[in-house]
Amino acid sequence: MKLSRRALLASIPAATLLPQRSFADDLSQVTLRVATFRGADQTLLRTTGLDDFPYKVVFSEFNSGNLIARAIDADAIDLGAWSEIPMVFAASSGARVAVAATLEGPTTNQAVLVPTRSPLKSFSDLRGKRVGYIRSTTTQYFLLKMLARHNMTLADITPVALGMSEGLTALKSGSLDAWATYGYAIEILEADNSARILESAEDILSGHYFIGINPQHLGDTGFKTASADYINRLGKAYSQLNADKPRWARAVAPDVHVPEPLVLSYLNHMNRAYHTRPWKPSDIATASEVAHTLGGAGALPPNPNLASVFTPALSSLLNG
Template sequence: MSIFDTSFSRRRFSLAATSMLGLALTGQRSRAADLSAVTLRVASFRGMDSTLLPALGLNDFPYQVTFSEFNSGNLIAQAISANAVDLGGWSEIPLVFIAASSARVSVIATMDGPTTDQALLVPISSDTKSIKDLRGKRVGYIRSTTAHYFLIRLLEQSGMRFSDITPVALNMSQGLTAMRAGSLDAWATYGYAIQMLQADHSARILASAADILSGHYFIGANPLRLGDDAFRHAAADYIHRLGKAYAILAADKPRWAKIVSPVIQVPERDVLNYLENQNRPYHPRAWVDSDIKGAESVAQVFEKAGLSPHNVNIGKVFSNVLNPLLPA
């Protein structure tokens, strides 16, 4: 029995009940708005929304949905700001840079989620034993993401600064290629990339960021669309469907692994091992003031490192227009 099973079994039932109730309530509200003319352009990570909703039969949307695949939250935020997509998710870290750049993005919900899929990797044959061994070494990271943040924090915990390493900003595919080619001494990354590199024996975990990150992720929307009542109801319905999907899969992780494995090309047993060791479930909800305060503390870390402006106004990015339609 996994940690999740013992600690969250009661909450699992509550999540499922809440998600189903939410879908019913949203459906009642949706009838008051004509959703048939709405198209949601949704950003999805591989193996996430665009995979899970159809696999669970939750893609019977009363509106149109088109998915675009992204591999980092900062790129999703940029796409929303450019009016290329309408809905997508990211962590607290892209939020800092969104607020600092005055990007055209609105945070409409919080997604609580696991932090066990975030780690600093080293090549499988590396003799590196601690963070201090990386002084002067080439360390890859994904700019403006959780990987960027937890790398700074891991270095701080070892009495080091960002300038003590040779940081190499890479996107996800570049990082995977670099690690497999042995051209990096370490790589700060997240998600199924970790399982991919472990599965093909390219890398091992040097340090986990599970206890560094808050587990607060955000769902952002295109503010150009939020004035439309039908769009708001469609977005709320979509978020409820995500909540229902995660509640179903949290109760059946072998099914989850079976769905995701062929999509991300990681052996099913490795995906299942990752899922069973998640430290908390995914759960979408209305954002609260403490979410803003948490993001502000993240902003302070980047300010201290000289990587973002001082006194970034995080709160200005949040919109409460969907709060009445979302679970607490």
């Protein structure tokens, strides 16, 4: 169900809903309202000591990129990251969001799981089965791609859109036959012998994540300077922690409530390091493939104008 702008604003912590302001060149007068996932930006910057910002940062925690895109559209957030999938949904809906940079990342730890004792042996065995996924995320996209690989469509399964916690509960309780998911959930379910990977999405996803920015403030020099500095700091934090996975795991484990050995296993199995950089035209091309797939399944209008969402406003200020 699509939330109204008023309802969305009401669902976001009051601390993020700062009054309208005019950004000044003096960065001490700038406030960035930044979206973070649990164990992500805020944790990484704090761990590496890179949170000594010359501007004010107000973090708000989200659990999916599509909510971050909607919060930027509602002028409740200034900066946040998401995969290609929330971006193409935002672009197709005419949302007031812009892509300022690319965060390259791993494609591992994204897969379709089945209960460990499930009789299902191959993806084709999912015909007629209840398959969960997380709407407007990578799972919706790679599920469609997997179905196509096996000459199947959504009509061949019973798709069930669920949030992360609901999907985890549903798979463990037996109310789902399979679950398309990502992240630490896979490590947790494999570790307690609750589930196994039926098919991995490792070779389906591009590994491109986008850093979205609030286009309503791009006319302010202070806002642009602070935003670029923030992205560069995030890139530096990732660079340090990519080289020290045990430190990364120690920092993240308490925040995500996952045992440190499982976090370290997750980090050690990443097939690519995280890296921030200015976006490139090829990023639009890979996002267009996502849009084509989702459009073909009727999940969004055909041929959204993705290029219009990408802004060069910060490109000359970014490292990488």
